Amino acid sequence: MSQAAASTVEARFRVQWPGFVLDVDLNLPGRGVTALFGHSGSGKTTLLRCIAGLERQGQGRLSFKGEVWQDSARHTFVPTHRRPLGYVFQEASLFPHLSVHQNLIYGRKRVGGAHRVSLEQAIDLLGIGHLLERMPDRLSGGERQRVAIARALATSPRLLLMDEPLAALDLKRKGEILPYLERLHDELEIPVFYVSHSPDEVARLADYVVLLSEGRVVAEGGLQETLARLDLPTAFSEDAGVVIEAVIASHDENYHLSRLDFPGGNVVVAQRREPIGHRLRLRIHARDVSIALERATGTSIANLLPATVVEIADADTPAHVLIQLAAADTTIIARITRRSLDQLGLRRGMPVWAQIKAVALLGD
Numbered sequence: 001m002s003q004a005a006a007s008t009v010e011a012r013f014r015v016q017w018p019g020f021v022l023d024v025d026l027n028l029p030g031r032g033v034t035a036l037f038g039h040s041g042s043g044k045t046t047l048l049r050c051i052a053g054l055e056r057q058g059q060g061r062l063s064f065k066g067e068v069w070q071d072s073a074r075h076t077f078v079p080t081h082r083r084p085l086g087y088v089f090q091e092a093s094l095f096p097h098l099s100v101h102q103n104l105i106y107g108r109k110r111v112g113g114a115h116r117v118s119l120e121q122a123i124d125l126l127g128i129g130h131l132l133e134r135m136p137d138r139l140s141g142g143e144r145q146r147v148a149i150a151r152a153l154a155t156s157p158r159l160l161l162m163d164e165p166l167a168a169l170d171l172k173r174k175g176e177i178l179p180y181l182e183r184l185h186d187e188l189e190i191p192v193f194y195v196s197h198s199p200d201e202v203a204r205l206a207d208y209v210v211l212l213s214e215g216r217v218v219a220e221g222g223l224q225e226t227l228a229r230l231d232l233p234t235a236f237s238e239d240a241g242v243v244i245e246a247v248i249a250s251h252d253e254n255y256h257l258s259r260l261d262f263p264g265g266n267v268v269v270a271q272r273r274e275p276i277g278h279r280l281r282l283r284i285h286a287r288d289v290s291i292a293l294e295r296a297t298g299t300s301i302a303n304l305l306p307a308t309v310v311e312i313a314d315a316d317t318p319a320h321v322l323i324q325l326a327a328a329d330t331t332i333i334a335r336i337t338r339r340s341l342d343q344l345g346l347r348r349g350m351p352v353w354a355q356i357k358a359v360a361l362l363g364d
Contacts, residue, residue, distance in 0.1 A: 008065070009191070013050045015058035022046050022215040030065050032207035033185050033192045042212040044195040048161050051193065052087055053080040064159060085159040086152030090167045092144035094136040100147050101132040107154035117188065122153040125187060126180050142173035146180055160192045166201065181205055182363060199239040203227070203283050204362040228331040230313035230322050235333070237316060241285035242333055243362070248278045264330030267303040267359050281362045286322060286335035288358040293344060295353050303356035307332065309346055325354050
């Protein structure tokens, strides 16, 4: 077994239904969070069910870090209950007659041998210690979903599958549960496949993105590189933008500001509570970036970066274009009017200044 095979998930499936065909051939990372992203009906959940072994129609091959779980050509199929995975559905689906603690214990029963995640660790990661004696009908939607995730972890999985776990929650409950999902990302080595149609969730949680449309893979790759592409449907929406990994470099106590450094420059944001050296993920929407030929003076915009025009593409309306900019090693996208494009005379390779009007700190 090669080192590459031992660290990846190979997923090749062809499933055909009336009016829909899933046809994918993927080599996915065996670590971090992989987002299966796309509009409703794109095949995200079908692909996740194939990986889980819940969808057996058609042809397929699945290997997890060198272990073959399915190979239609060799008549190999490991049933779902024998695959070391946890599955979190849109609805929590807790046993209503069991307490939270009993629900967790039930998930633990199917585990044999060493535990990759202790029950105590799962409870701590999801912050549900105070809920253990409650019955499911006494939990909020967010609390139920946190318990469902803890129960999936209690099975000590080698792979965690999550099918739009926040879809049934309102905005407030989503905000409550997202920090716990980030903890899973930061503190566990278990790879996660995360189905979502929410650009915000993908930007906040994912390391790798698979973009699906009508059952086929439109694009795949690292989060930053994929979001920065102009040839994808995601680039032409109001959510177009990039995600940047930054580190807190300094705090300005006088003006209550913090400076965040990243390859290619830095930005100033409202003061953060985290210490210097802490890593943060920030998002810059294309609609919040304007372009100037020279460094502006006498402006309230504090975040100005020297950059180079890399690519120009049509946007989602005839009046706008998207400009891909390189600020040293960091890619930024600007959404400007076609009129501004002509007035500034922008072309590939041209040096400009990117004026960033707003920065969204993911995790707030």
